[in-house]
Amino acid sequence: MSLKNLLIFVTCALLASHGTAAPAAVSVASLSASSSMASESSSSLAYYSSTASEGVAWSSSENEPSSTSSAPPVYETVAPASDDPNYVAWTPDYTGTPEAIRGSLGATVIGPQNVPLDLENPDFLAPPTTDNGEVPNAKWPFSMSHNRLQTGGWARQQNINQLPAATELAGVDMRLEAGAIRELHWHTASEWAYVTKGSVQVTAVNQLGQNFVGTANQGDLWFFPAGVPHSLQATNATEDGAEFLLVFDNGSFDEDGTFLITDWLAHTPKEVIAKNFQAPISVFNELPDEELYIFPAASPGPDSDAPVSPYGTVPSSYTFAMSQMPATELSGGSVKIVDSHVFNISKTTAVAEVTVNPGGMRELHWHPTQDEWTYFLEGNARVTVFASEGNAGTFNFQGGDIGYIPAAHGHYVENIGNTTLRFLEVFKTATFQDVSLSQWLALTPPAMIEATLNIKAEDLKYFSKTKPIVVGPAPVNNTTNGTAAA
Numbered sequence: 469m470s471l472k473n474l475l476i477f478v479t480c481a482l483l484a485s486h487g488t489a490a491p492a493a494v495s496v497a498s499l500s501a502s503s504s505m506a507s508e509s510s511s512s513l514a515y516y517s518s519t520a521s522e523g524v525a526w527s528s529s530e531n532e533p534s535s536t537s538s539a540p541p542v543y544e545t546v547a548p549a550s551d552d553p554n555y556v557a558w559t560p561d562y563t564g565t566p567e568a569i570r571g572s573l574g575a576t577v578i579g580p581q582n583v584p585l586d587l588e589n590p591d592f593l594a595p596p597t598t599d600n601g602e603v604p605n606a607k608w609p610f611s612m613s614h615n616r617l618q619t620g621g622w623a624r625q626q627n628i629n630q631l632p633a634a635t636e637l638a639g640v641d642m643r644l645e646a647g648a649i650r651e652l653h654w655h656t657a658s659e660w661a662y663v664t665k666g667s668v669q670v671t672a673v674n675q676l677g678q679n680f681v682g683t684a685n686q687g688d689l690w691f692f693p694a695g696v697p698h699s700l701q702a703t704n705a706t707e708d709g710a711e712f713l714l715v716f717d718n719g720s721f722d723e724d725g726t727f728l729i730t731d732w733l734a735h736t737p738k739e740v741i742a743k744n745f746q747a748p749i750s751v752f753n754e755l756p757d758e759e760l761y762i763f764p765a766a767s768p769g770p771d772s773d774a775p776v777s778p779y780g781t782v783p784s785s786y787t788f789a790m791s792q793m794p795a796t797e798l799s800g801g802s803v804k805i806v807d808s809h810v811f812n813i814s815k816t817t818a819v820a821e822v823t824v825n826p827g828g829m830r831e832l833h834w835h836p837t838q839d840e841w842t843y844f845l846e847g848n849a850r851v852t853v854f855a856s857e858g859n860a861g862t863f864n865f866q867g868g869d870i871g872y873i874p875a876a877h878g879h880y881v882e883n884i885g886n887t888t889l890r891f892l893e894v895f896k897t898a899t900f901q902d903v904s905l906s907q908w909l910a911l912t913p914p915a916m917i918e919a920t921l922n923i924k925a926e927d928l929k930y931f932s933k934t935k936p937i938v939v940g941p942a943p944v945n946n947t948t949n950g951t952a953a954a
Contacts, residue, residue: 548922554596556864560848560885562587570594591850591862603853603861604633608870610641616724618762620648621702621709625723626870634872635719636896637841641868644668644702646709647767651760652699652729657716659692660817662790662892664845666710669768672698672786673777680782681774684712687791687821689806691814697729698786704767713843717816717896731759784813790821800828801888801938808898818900822881824849824889827941830881832905835873838895842871842881847889854878865891878905904935 558566566586568574574594577586586593608631613624627638638657644650646666661668667685674680674696683703684690692698694717702709714723733741733755742749788811795802807818822830824847842865849865855877864884865871871891873879883889895901909917910931918925 557590557594601859620764621762628719636839638721640714643711646704650700654697657718657721660715661690662713667703667705677779678782679777681771682787684787689788701768728759730756798938800940807900818895820893824883832880834878838897840873841894843892844869845890848885850882850884906932
């Protein structure tokens with residue numbers, strides 16, 4: 469074959485190959501999960517047609533695009549994402565039998581089934597088709613934690629034994645009847661707390677001999693640095709006493725490993741105790757033989773009854789009246805942020821208390837350097853965690869559940885119920901930080917966004933240069949909550 473003929477042959481082969489090549493295929497899972505294949509095909513056709521007026525001319529004879537721009541059209545690089553909205557498979561008020569079905573994917577459950585658990589976790593049984601790969605479990609319900617029952621109250625905990633991904637923070641849910649005491653103790657980790665019900669009188673003495681007595685009411689906080697001895701007592705402000713959340717800045721922290729004063733003295737010779745206090749040994753005849761941990765007592769006196777220390781009181785309060793702090797109102801809810809800038813003593817823990825109205829969501833965002841330990845106070849939430857390299861997993865949460873999202877992992881928190889969603893974002897840091905996807909895009913050169921996301925210039929108006937934080941329901945022209953089994 470002559471060189472000329474060889475060149476003609478190669479050129480024809482390349483043209484034929486280019487003419488018959490289809491755009492990159494949309495994944496089978498994405499196509500199959502769509503509730504309407506015809507609708508998706510129509511949408512895809514509309515997309516391809518629209519590109520003709522945006523720099524791509526279609527040849528009627530060869531049926532192939534000839535670009536009027538030097539950059540290749542997006543669909544020649546990666547196919548458009550599926551237009552399936554991937555709504556939650558069933559809403560919290562669904563009373564039927566949940567099935568492992570999404571669109572044309574999956575099948576019914578014909579073996580044993582824990583229906584109540586499946587109803588609470590639709591995105592486990594029928595995950596959105598956008599989920600992919602492996603994401604460590606990000607959910608733990610306190611209801612699954614073993615409870616330690618005491619005379620006067622109880623306590624249950626979560627650490628890496630229950631939620632292995634939670635390496636930075638651990639939590640305890642504690643209940644004290646009115647007057648009950650969580651005895652004098654200290655920890656190797658700092659203790660941050662949020663009062664969920666009732667009120668608690670907290671007492672402490674720092675290493676300089678400065679003391680503190682104060683009361684934290686529902687919605688308030690307290691914080692004790694590691695090693696600072698303290699005690700807790702539920703007041704009689706309500707007949708039920710108090711319940712509160714404790715968070716420790718160590719994922720392997722074990723509440724049962726607390727240093728308790730009764731435990732220490734029960735394991736110290738009596739003559740040593742008497743010598744230490746320069747008192748007759750008979751003074752200590754009735755010391756408890758083992759730790760008390762939680763025990764009933766008379767209601768505490770007023771905070772003003774605290775002993776006067778010759779060294780004064782602590783320079784920074786160990787409590788913070790978050791309940792009195794005004795919330796920042798947003799289009800889809802509200803937020804309060806408390807870190808060391810306003811609660812000075814809290815050097816290792818920061819929090820955002822977030823409310824999300826029905827249909828709203830905590831925007832797509834991430835936290836640059838710190839893991840997020842999330843506690844859901846009320847409502848129903850849906851969270852997708854993006855772990856990079858195509859890995860994403862979706863989880864569902866209810867009041868009393870713990871979520872855990874590693875640093876830099878993209879996520880959102882959507883209210884999928886009909887009541888207000890309220891939760892705490894807790895971090896092991898002195899300063900609260902987050903990065904807003906909307907703000908990032910709005911403050912990036914528009915041409916970069918248009919080229920990357922194939923979004924028209926006039927649609928860039930939807931990105932906000934200020935952080936939305938919590939956004940409201942989808943626009944009215946969108947189908948909302950189009951669930952398969954709602």
